[in-house]
Amino acid sequence: MSPLEAFLHEPRVAYFSMEIALESAIPTYAGGLGVLAGDTVRAAADLELPLVAVSLVSRGGHFRQTFDEAGRQIEQPAPWEPRQHAVPLAAKVALTLGDREVWVGGWLYLLRGRLGGQQPVLLLDTDLEENHPEDRRITHELYGDGAPYRLRQEAVLGIGGVRLLQALGFAIRQYHMNEGHSALLALELLHRHAHRPEELRPGESPYNVPRVRGLCCFTTHTPVEAGHDRFGYDLVQQVLDDFIPLAVLKQLGGEDALNMTRLALNLSEYVNGVAQRHAEVSRRMFPGYRVHAVTNGVHPHTWTAPPLRALYDRYLPGWCHEPELLVRADCCIPTAALLDAHAEAKQALIEQVHRAVGVTLHPRVPILGFARRMTAYKRPDLLFTDLQRLRAIAAERSFQVVLAGKAHPHDQGGKQLIELLHRHIRELADVIPIAYLPDYDLDTALLMVSGSDLWLNTPLPPLEASGTSGMKAAFNGVPSLSVLDGWWVEGCIEGVTGWAVGTPAETGHDGHAAALYEKLEHTVLPLYYGYETTPGGWVKVMQGAIAKNASFFNSHRMMRRYATEAYIN
Numbered sequence: 001m002s003p004l005e006a007f008l009h010e011p012r013v014a015y016f017s018m019e020i021a022l023e024s025a026i027p028t029y030a031g032g033l034g035v036l037a038g039d040t041v042r043a044a045a046d047l048e049l050p051l052v053a054v055s056l057v058s059r060g061g062h063f064r065q066t067f068d069e070a071g072r073q074i075e076q077p078a079p080w081e082p083r084q085h086a087v088p089l090a091a092k093v094a095l096t097l098g099d100r101e102v103w104v105g106g107w108l109y110l111l112r113g114r115l116g117g118q119q120p121v122l123l124l125d126t127d128l129e130e131n132h133p134e135d136r137r138i139t140h141e142l143y144g145d146g147a148p149y150r151l152r153q154e155a156v157l158g159i160g161g162v163r164l165l166q167a168l169g170f171a172i173r174q175y176h177m178n179e180g181h182s183a184l185l186a187l188e189l190l191h192r193h194a195h196r197p198e199e200l201r202p203g204e205s206p207y208n209v210p211r212v213r214g215l216c217c218f219t220t221h222t223p224v225e226a227g228h229d230r231f232g233y234d235l236v237q238q239v240l241d242d243f244i245p246l247a248v249l250k251q252l253g254g255e256d257a258l259n260m261t262r263l264a265l266n267l268s269e270y271v272n273g274v275a276q277r278h279a280e281v282s283r284r285m286f287p288g289y290r291v292h293a294v295t296n297g298v299h300p301h302t303w304t305a306p307p308l309r310a311l312y313d314r315y316l317p318g319w320c321h322e323p324e325l326l327v328r329a330d331c332c333i334p335t336a337a338l339l340d341a342h343a344e345a346k347q348a349l350i351e352q353v354h355r356a357v358g359v360t361l362h363p364r365v366p367i368l369g370f371a372r373r374m375t376a377y378k379r380p381d382l383l384f385t386d387l388q389r390l391r392a393i394a395a396e397r398s399f400q401v402v403l404a405g406k407a408h409p410h411d412q413g414g415k416q417l418i419e420l421l422h423r424h425i426r427e428l429a430d431v432i433p434i435a436y437l438p439d440y441d442l443d444t445a446l447l448m449v450s451g452s453d454l455w456l457n458t459p460l461p462p463l464e465a466s467g468t469s470g471m472k473a474a475f476n477g478v479p480s481l482s483v484l485d486g487w488w489v490e491g492c493i494e495g496v497t498g499w500a501v502g503t504p505a506e507t508g509h510d511g512h513a514a515a516l517y518e519k520l521e522h523t524v525l526p527l528y529y530g531y532e533t534t535p536g537g538w539v540k541v542m543q544g545a546i547a548k549n550a551s552f553f554n555s556h557r558m559m560r561r562y563a564t565e566a567y568i569n
Contacts, residue, residue, distance in 0.1 A: 003087060003108055004168060007120050011173035012050040013567050014165055015040060016182035018157060019142060020055040022109060022121065024441040026085055027061035027078045030142055030408070031373040032468060033221055035442070036274075037178055038111075039299040039468075041121060043555035045113030046299075046321060049563055052170055054161040054182075056153065057082055057107060057123040058142040065406050065439045071422020073407055073415050082107045086123060091167035092130075095159050097152050097239055102138070103130040104160035114301050114320055122164065124156055145410070151231050151239050154260070158184030159243075174567050177218045177268065180229055180260035186216055186267035187244050207248070209267070217566040218268035220261060220291070222465050223281045224377060229260040265289050270566040274466040277489045281462045292565065295487055296466040297558035300550075302442075303472040305450030307344040311337055326551040330543035338542060342450075342477055349451025352437070352444075353402060359435040361400050366528045369452030369478070371404035371440055372469055375414040380405065382458040384424040385513035391431050393517060397525040400433045402448060404440040445469070450476035454524060455498075457482035458516065461507050470498075474549035477542040481524060483512060491553060496544040499523060 019034030020041070029035060037053070044051040061078035068074060086107035094101050105128050109121040126138040138144075138152050162185050165172055175185055193208040222228070233246060236258050253263040265271055265286055272292040273279035279293035300323045301309065312319045312326070315333045319325045343363065350361045361367060372378055380403070384390065393399075403421060407414030418436075425434040437444055449455065455473035457464075457480060464486035471487065473480060479498035482488045492500050502515040527537050 002090070003110065004089075004120065006118075007050075007052065008169045008171070010050050011171040012052045013174045013176055014161075014170070014172045015044075015051055015053045015176045015178060016157060016161055016185055017053065017055050017178035018154070018181035019058070020053060020121065021442060022111065023085075024443045026080055026109075027441075028055060028058045028080075028123070028142065030062050030406075032466075033179060035445075036221075036296060036468060039297070039302065039555045040178070040559065041111050041119050042113065042299045042302060043297075043559040045111055045117040045119045046115060046301075047556060047559055047563075048113075048115075048117045049559060049567075051119050052165065052172075053111075053119065053121040054157070054165065055121065055123055056139045056142070056157055057125040057127075058139065059125070059127060060140040060142070062142050063406070063409065067418075067422065067436070067438060071419045071425070071436070073418050075409050082123065082125070085109060089122065089164070089168065091164060092128070093160060093163040093167050095155065095163065096241065096243075097135070097155055098241075100132055100135060102126060102132075102135045102152075102156070102160075103128050104156055104164060106164060122161070122168075124160055124164065126156060143408075147231055147235055148239065150229065151235060154181050154229070155184050155239065158182045158186075159188045161185060162188040172215075175216045176562070176566065177216065177264050179219065179221045180264045183218075183260040183264040183267070186212055186263065189215060190244060190248075190267075205248070212267050213269045216264075216268040217270035217272075217562075218264040219272050219274065219294075220264075220282055221274055223278060223285065224463055230254075230257040231260075232257050262286070272566070275487045275490065277462060277486060278465040281465075294558060294561045294565070295490060295553065296468050296471070297552075297554040297556070298468050298471045298475065299555045300475060303446060303449065304475045305345040305348070305446060307341040308450065308476050311341040321556070323554040323556055324551050327547050329546040329551075330540070333543070333546075335536075335539045335543075338477055338539060342453075342542070345447075345450040345476060346453070347451075349402065349447045352447050353435045356437050357435050359433055361402075361433055361435070362398075365398045365400050365433075366453040366525065367451065368399055368401045368454050368456055368481075369448045369473070370401070370456040370458075371437075371445060371448050372457075372467075373414070374405040374407040374418050375411055376417065377460045377463040379458045379460055379509070379512075380417055381420055381424075382509065382513055382516060383456065384421070384428075385509065386517065387424065387427060389517050390428065393521045393525070394428075394432045396521070397529055398432075399520075399525060402435050402437065402452060404437040404444055404448060406440055445472070449473040449478060452478055453528065454478065455480045455482070457486075457488065458501065458512065459483055459485050460509075461485040461504075468553075471549065471553040474545040474553065477546050479541045479545045481516070481519060487553060491549045493544065493548060495523075496541065497548045498541065498545060
């Protein structure tokens with residue numbers, strides 16, 4: 001029996017994402033968007049929701065990261081071999097890009113859930129003998145360089161993906177676009193649901209737009225303007241020719257350029273942002289559209305370290321499938337057992353830091369963790385705004401810092417921030433042990449969110465759509481000290497789940513830095529160092545992070561929301 005046959009018997013939701021994090025050995029993701037996609041499919045497997053994911057094979061992978069002596073990021077190739085992890089698909093489809101026919105094949109990756117459920121993931125591939133050498137590279141680079149390359153990638157994902165699903169025999173009830181990169185799938189659906197010429201009345205659209213809207217839902221992920229793909233219509237006509245008449249494209253995608261977000265908005269019945277605050281920002285960015293809020297969540301088993309999994313299995317059995325059971329963590333899990341499990345996770349991080357960069361951390365000194373894509377609006381340098389103040393705080397009560405994260409190869413500002421952080425590491429080495437772990441991936445992320453004692457997040461509001469690293473930390477009993485943006489607006493209960501940096505009205509760098517130092521010096525570190533004499537204080541916040549945040553900000557709750565609100569209509 002073909003590995004696909006088991007998935008062809010019932011209508012499924014087709015979940016399209018330009019990137020997806022399946023495992024560390026498969027570098028088909030660049031950051032939070034791909035990690036969320038992976039968690040989405042894992043939760044669907046656990047809940048046995050009929051889904052099929054569609055992404056690109058990205059044979060070249062996202063780069064491996066190393067540093068030179070000055071701390072400058074060096075990008076190393078990270079190719080991977082699909083045949084070692086997936087099986088080839090039998091079907092191939094073609095689409096016309098420019099003046100050439102491009103064939104699209106793919107690979108089947110089976111993602112297995114905790115309780116035996118499986119979800120198919122299709123990784124589209126143009127590296128086929130039938131294709132021109134230039135076209136064989138369309139699916140090599142994740143977010144390839146230049147608008148022409150990107151538009152071809154997005155055409156393969158959206159148009160080629162829909163056609164391949166049909167060729168393989170999938171019955172699709174709904175198309176879910178995870179960000180605007182896949183919005184061209186809606187153009188393929190317009191083609192399929194075009195009216196016959198004899199049915200048209202004068203002035204009527206040749207396409208059944210309401211029918212296509214009913215088939216599509218769209219999740220927008222970023223309030224950062226650069227995150228919304230735009231392609232000039234000269235390029236669009238060069239690549240897609242008259243696939244859809246220009247007048248129709250301009251009506252649906254914007255008059256000046258093809259805005260992929262606007263295209264998805266106009267051709268989706270259900271649209272959502274990824275946090276309550278982000279939905280509000282999106283409504284202001286795109287007035288006239290109804291944008292719901294489905295706050296992101298993280299996959300429970302994936303983002304809980306083994307010592308904490310064992311702890312929850314013992315005291316809250318079934319938590320992995322029903323993470324809402326964690327709401328009882330503050331009354332059902334003994335504090336000593338929680339501290340022991342955290343100490344084991346912390347030791348694992350300490351050992352990895354020493355192996356990777358030779359920095360020795362102390363198990364009885366708090367570790368502040370900060371890891372994410374390194375770019376300007378994430379403000380990884382906020383903690384280091386005033387080195388003299390930071391030195392004074394550390395002299396009074398010691399702490400340690402572990403950092404990680406990649407900058408996009410073309411993000412010069414992000415690369416400069418990484419170099420700046422390494423300079424601060426050298427400047428503070430005599431008083432604060434600081435480690436920057438290279439080549440941030442899923443495995444490193446789990447070590448950090450579980451082994452840190454406190455999780456930092458310092459974005460520039462309102463540019464953090466959601467953020468999920470603090471949710472992962474919460475599953476491991478690690479509280480957050482974060483700026484009030486994204487999910488933390490909903491998750492922060494001051495002194496219960498963690499602490500806020502500044503106020504909702506505060507947006508300035510200097511104001512946030514001062515608030516961060518104030519909270520660290522006078523609230524967080526005194527409470528941490530008091531836990532040996534008054535253990536109730538710090539442990540209560542650990543328990544609060546689990547009971548109040550992990551029980552809610554999980555992918556199972558997120559997928560149940562999507563199932564009932566977006567997929568059933």
